[in-house]
Amino acid sequence: MVRISVRVKAIIGATALIVLTALMLNIFLTRHEKKLIQDNILRKSLSVTSTLAYNSEYYVLTANKVALETLIEVVMREHDVLYCSVFDAKGDALASRVKKSISQDELKGAVIVKEYPYENQRVFLKRFKATGQEYCEVDMYVVSGARDASQDEFGILPALNARTRQENVGTVRLGVSLSSVIELTEEARKTVALLTVIMILISGAVTIFASAVMLKPLNALTKGTHEVAAGNMDIRIELKTGDEFEDLAGSFNAMVEKLHETMVSRDSLANEISGRLAAEKTALEAKADWEDSFNAINDMITIHDVDFNIIQANKAAESGLGRAMSDILTNKCFTSYHGKNYPPEGCPSRKVLQTGEISVTELFEPRLSKFVEIKALPRFDAHHKLIGLVHIVRDITERKKMEEKLRAALKEEMRSREIMTSMLEDSSQIGEKLERNLSELKQAQAMLVQSAKLASLGRLVSDMAHEVNNPLMIISGNAQLSLLDNSLGEEIKKNLHIIHEECNRAKSIIQRLLMFSRPSKGEQKPLDINRNIESVVRLLQHQYGLSNVKVYTQFAKDLPPVRADEKQFQEVIMNLLNNARDAMPGGGGGGGGGVIDVSTSLDGERVKIEIKDSGTGMDEATLVNIFEPFFTTKEKGTGLGLSVCYGIIKAHNGELKITSQLNKGTTATIILPIAQGGI
Amino acid sequence: MMYKILVVDDEARIVDIMEKFLKINGFDVMKAIGGEAAIRLLSGDAQFDLMLLDMKMPNVNGIDVVRKKEELGKNFPVLLLTGSIDAEKHLDVLRESGFTFDDILYKPIDLPALLGMVRKKLNIK
Numbered sequence: 001m002v003r004i005s006v007r008v009k010a011i012i013g014a015t016a017l018i019v020l021t022a023l024m025l026n027i028f029l030t031r032h033e034k035k036l037i038q039d040n041i042l043r044k045s046l047s048v049t050s051t052l053a054y055n056s057e058y059y060v061l062t063a064n065k066v067a068l069e070t071l072i073e074v075v076m077r078e079h080d081v082l083y084c085s086v087f088d089a090k091g092d093a094l095a096s097r098v099k100k101s102i103s104q105d106e107l108k109g110a111v112i113v114k115e116y117p118y119e120n121q122r123v124f125l126k127r128f129k130a131t132g133q134e135y136c137e138v139d140m141y142v143v144s145g146a147r148d149a150s151q152d153e154f155g156i157l158p159a160l161n162a163r164t165r166q167e168n169v170g171t172v173r174l175g176v177s178l179s180s181v182i183e184l185t186e187e188a189r190k191t192v193a194l195l196t197v198i199m200i201l202i203s204g205a206v207t208i209f210a211s212a213v214m215l216k217p218l219n220a221l222t223k224g225t226h227e228v229a230a231g232n233m234d235i236r237i238e239l240k241t242g243d244e245f246e247d248l249a250g251s252f253n254a255m256v257e258k259l260h261e262t263m264v265s266r267d268s269l270a271n272e273i274s275g276r277l278a279a280e281k282t283a284l285e286a287k288a289d290w291e292d293s294f295n296a297i298n299d300m301i302t303i304h305d306v307d308f309n310i311i312q313a314n315k316a317a318e319s320g321l322g323r324a325m326s327d328i329l330t331n332k333c334f335t336s337y338h339g340k341n342y343p344p345e346g347c348p349s350r351k352v353l354q355t356g357e358i359s360v361t362e363l364f365e366p367r368l369s370k371f372v373e374i375k376a377l378p379r380f381d382a383h384h385k386l387i388g389l390v391h392i393v394r395d396i397t398e399r400k401k402m403e404e405k406l407r408a409a410l411k412e413e414m415r416s417r418e419i420m421t422s423m424l425e426d427s428s429q430i431g432e433k434l435e436r437n438l439s440e441l442k443q444a445q446a447m448l449v450q451s452a453k454l455a456s457l458g459r460l461v462s463d464m465a466h467e468v469n470n471p472l473m474i475i476s477g478n479a480q481l482s483l484l485d486n487s488l489g490e491e492i493k494k495n496l497h498i499i500h501e502e503c504n505r506a507k508s509i510i511q512r513l514l515m516f517s518r519p520s521k522g523e524q525k526p527l528d529i530n531r532n533i534e535s536v537v538r539l540l541q542h543q544y545g546l547s548n549v550k551v552y553t554q555f556a557k558d559l560p561p562v563r564a565d566e567k568q569f570q571e572v573i574m575n576l577l578n579n580a581r582d583a584m585p586g587g588g589g590g591g592g593g594g595v596i597d598v599s600t601s602l603d604g605e606r607v608k609i610e611i612k613d614s615g616t617g618m619d620e621a622t623l624v625n626i627f628e629p630f631f632t633t634k635e636k637g638t639g640l641g642l643s644v645c646y647g648i649i650k651a652h653n654g655e656l657k658i659t660s661q662l663n664k665g666t667t668a669t670i671i672l673p674i675a676q677g678g679i
Numbered sequence: 680m681m682y683k684i685l686v687v688d689d690e691a692r693i694v695d696i697m698e699k700f701l702k703i704n705g706f707d708v709m710k711a712i713g714g715e716a717a718i719r720l721l722s723g724d725a726q727f728d729l730m731l732l733d734m735k736m737p738n739v740n741g742i743d744v745v746r747k748k749e750e751l752g753k754n755f756p757v758l759l760l761t762g763s764i765d766a767e768k769h770l771d772v773l774r775e776s777g778f779t780f781d782d783i784l785y786k787p788i789d790l791p792a793l794l795g796m797v798r799k800k801l802n803i804k
Contacts, residue, residue, distance in 0.1 A: 462763065466735055469762030469786040470690055476787035477696035484703060503787050511785070514763075523779075 006218070007211045014207040015200060022196030026189065033188045037181040041080060042136060045176045048075055049138045053172040056086050060094060060142050060170035068095035075174070082135065082175040086142075089169050134178035142170040217245035224252060233260035300393040303379070306353055306386060308332040308343060320368070320393065333391065338367070348376035352389045362396065371400040436659070439620060457629070461513045468510060476503035512640040513629065515568075515647055524652070526561035526675040527569060529600055529607055536573045537598065540581075548593035549581050556601045563675040568648045572656075575641045576611045576668045582634060583615030583666055602674075606654075609670040618660040626658055682801055683707040683726065687717040687744060688733040688760065693786075697731060700790050701797070714739025718747045727755050729800055731793075734761040742772055749776060756800045758793075762786040 052075055059067040072084045076097045085096035217239050227235040233256060239249035294301065300317040302310045313321075313328045321328060321336050328336050334343045343350045348359035359376045375392045419437075479499040482488065488496075537551050544551060562569075577596065584594035597612045618626070618633075625631045627646045632639035642658070649656040653673055660666035684706050686697040691712050698708045709725060711717035714736045721727075721744070730748070734741035741759060748757070759773075759782055784793060798804075 466762040470693065473762070473787040474690070474692045474696065477693065477700075477790065480790040481696055481699055484700075504789070507785070507787050 007215055010211045011204065011207050014203050018200050018203045019196070022192070022199060026192040026196065029192050030185055030189050034181060034185040037184050041176060041178065041181055042138075044078075045080075045136060045138050045174055046140075048078060048081070049140045049172055049174045052084070052086075052174070053140045053142045056142050056172055057144050057169065060086065060088060061144060063088065063094060065095050069097075071095075072097045080176045080178075080180055082177050083173075084175070085173045087171040087173065091171070094170070134182065136176045136178055138174045138176070140172050140174075141168040142172055144169045214245075217241055217249065221245075221248065221252060224256075228256055228259065233263060299395075302328070302333060302336075302391045303388065304333050304349060304391055305388040308334060308349065310336060311388070317393075337393075348374050349389055349391055352376040352378050353386065356386050368395075370395050371397045439623070440657075440659075442624065458514075461510070465510050465514055469507065472503045472506055476500055479503070509638060509640070512638065512644050515644050523565050524563045525566070527564045527566055528559075529562050529569075529609065529672075530555040530559055532566065532569055533573055533598060533600065533609070536570050536577065540574070540577055544581055544596075547581065547584070549584055549596060550594075551577070551596045551598060554597065554599040556599075559600055559602060559607060560674040562607050562652075562672045564652050564672065565648075568651075572645045572648050572670070573609075573611075575645050576670075579641060579668070580611055580613035580615060580666070583613050583617070585616060603671065606671050606673050609672070610667060611670075612665065612667040614665045617662045617664050617666050619662050623658065623660055681705070681707045682728040682803075683709065684797070685709045685711060685717065685720060685727045685730040687711045687714070687730060687736075687741075689713045689736040690733075693733075697793075700793070704794055706797070713737070714741070714744050717744045721748055721751055721753060727753070729755055729797060730757045731797075732757055732759055734759055735763060745773060745776060757782065758796055758800060759783045760786060760788065 052071060055071055056068060058064075059071070068086050072086065072095050075081055075084045076099065081099065083096070083098040086094045088094055217237075220237050220239060224235050224237045235256060236253045237249040239246045294312075295315040297314060298316050300320040301314045302317050303312040305311055310328050310331065310333050313325060318325050318328065323331075323336060333349055334340045334347065338344050346361060348361050351357075351359040356378050358378065361374045363372060363374070364370070365372050373394045373396045375394070377390045377392070378386055379388045379390060381387045476499070479496045483493060483496050483500070533555075534553065537553060541551055577598075580596045581594075595614045597610070599610045599612075601608045601610075622633065626642050628639070629643040630639035632641075646656050649670055649672070655669075655671040657669045657671075658666060659669070684701055686694050686701070686708055688694045688697075689712065694710045694712060698710055701708050709720060709727070711720050715738065717730075717732070718739060730744075732741045732744055741761075745757060757778075759778070761783060762785075784796060
């Protein structure tokens with residue numbers, strides 16, 4: 001579709017309107033003027049004719065042709081009069097003058113346009129066209145009648161008065177050209193046309209100007225609207241026209257301002273929304289990240305509230321506890337971790353909830369059969385209020401093993417160094433030391449064999465003990481009961497005593513055998529080593545003194561306690577002292593005398609007890625067999641003493657070593673770990 | 680007043696020895712051969728001041744008897760008898776019930792020692 005601007009439309013519209021108006025005006029004016037002129041001429045013609053008729057009355061009655069000629073002459077002077085004639089009542093021409101004659105043909109088309117009644121006389125007005133011209137013919141009767149004497153200027157009154165009634169005495173005919181009317185009308189039309197053209201030109205100019213004046217702000221507004229539509233919100237229209245356009249521009253600016261604000265607020269809202277969405281997304285991603293990391297940690301981590309409820313647990317905790325996540329999250333921590341209904345002793349979680357400080361514990365967890373480090377860390381809210389804790393369980397079994405290995409390696413290293421140092425210090429003793437090391441090695445080997453032997457022996461003895469002790473009980477019990485009977489003879493009583501004693505001996509042998517083969521831990525408590533050795537020594541000193549054997553003690557001060565069963569420990573010391581005593585020349589009973597040095601010392605984390613005698617010592621063959629049960633060099637020995645000692649010390653995680661040199665003496669060394677945690 | 684002692688062992692001869700010895704020393708004695716008999720007596724109306732209890736018995740052993748006694752709410756003291764040295768492993772189980780090493784007598788028992796323990800448990804001077 002062809003786009004037509006407002007400007008063009010305005011011009012076309014205005015022009016069309018003007019042309020139409022001019023056209024209508026033209027037509028109207030032409031018609032009106034023509035009618036006016038026509039009427040004017042007709043009226044004039046009528047006036048002339050009537051005057052002529054009136055003035056001709058007398059001359060017609062008197063048939064005064066000359067006078068009539070004179071009258072017509074006057075009439076003919078009129079510009080538009082084409083012809084003029086006066087007829088008598090019979091229709092004969094009395095006088096006639098013609099400026100231009102009209103043929104009969106021309107008159108054929110004549111039409112009576114109007115018939116005017118004129119003072120009771122008939123007037124005939126004919127209008128016709130002839131040779132392109134319009135003509136008009138007026139016929140008027142010449143009427144004669146009575147009249148006023150004052151009007152009798154010609155003195156014919158008496159003749160006139162003779163007639164009693166008015167009658168037509170003749171006819172006056174006048175031909176008038178209407179061409180002047182046509183000319184005038186034509187002229188008027190030209191004027192109107194000219195005026196129309198001028199009006200069109202003026203209106204065109206006015207329209208152009210007006211449109212220019214109106215369109216400028218309109219264009220500015222249109223341009224502004226386009227800019228706004230294109231998104232330019234900074235556009236403002238400056239119009240100082242002082243009219244509605246200025247108001248419109250103001251409203252437009254206000255509207256754009258509002259729109260801009262709306263868009264800005266909409267944009268900021270959109271930004272806010274997208275910002276929040278991004279933040280939400282970030283938060284979700286962060287949560288997922290956190291959970292991934294939480295689950296990636298292979299330590300068992302659980303998060304507890306202040307009531308020991310587990311509110312979160314990672315995958316490691318789930319698999320480590322061997323429970324379903326839903327189960328973990330609906331149970332108290334001590335139920336999930338320990339299967340208990342209350343927090344156990346030393347529970348780090350409980351400590352944290354009591355103190356609000358980090359608590360760390362290392363322990364061996366039998367349920368998992370692992371060494372674990374349990375770390376409980378407090379959790380606080382923004383107001384520093386304790387809201388729970390993070391509970392981390394780390395498997396440190398490997399670390400413990402490594403530590404153990406490292407310790408062993410260090411010990412070995414230290415020992416090697418010691419040996420090296422002493423070797424360097426005293427190279428002359430190298431051979432001797434090597435020999436001793438070799439002997440130690442053999443002894444260690446023997447001990448290994450021993451352990452294997454002991455295990456099977458232990459089972460046998462244990463089963464046997466119960467079976468043998470019950471009959472022994474019956475024998476011994478009955479013997480004891482019988483002894484209560486005072487009526488029995490002395491000989492029988494003596495025999496019963498022997499039965500009782502031998503039963504006790506059998507019991508003792510079985511007990512020793514059991515203790516050696518399957519040493520019990522007894523009732524281990526932190527034990528003051530020095531005090532215990534002292535009491536045993538004091539018990540035996542008197543007895544030894546009889547054999548001239550002296551016991552000297554040298555105790556380390558502030559020796560830490562050792563975890564041990566008091567009775568068993570005392571039995572070991574007593575056995576070793578008895579062995580030392582028996583090793584003296586003459587079997588201790590011979591009064592050969594001798595010295596036993598008992599000393600204690602701290603060796604790192606262990607306590608060392610040495611019992612050194614100045615006895616006869618042992619050869620290597622003997623030394624290899626000393627721990628063998630029932631092996632004895634004594635006449636009355638059971639061969640169980642050292643075996644029992646060995647079993648007891650071993651049950652206390654300690655070491656028992658015997659070193660000996662023939663004719664120089666024997667040294668028994670006990671090494672026991674110190675008790676953890678003090679007395 | 681006469682103290683009433685319940686003697687429990689799966690060996691009838693051992694129970695007899697205890698009974699005779701304790702009666703000579705002025706105690707009232709009830710005998711139970713085996714754990715089932717002991718539980719039967721404990722569940723009855725009889726009141727005891729002390730129980731001598733063998734640990735190793737077929738079917739119902741000493742620990743079962745102690746448990747039942749506790750279940751029944753009987754609070755009198757118990758002396759454990761055993762022919763085996765490794766009573767400690769039982770003791771570990773019984774420690775919760777307040778047992779110590781002093782509450783164990785190893786067979787064959789020296790009767791005067793038994794008398795001493797019984798008197799000590801019953802607070803007789």
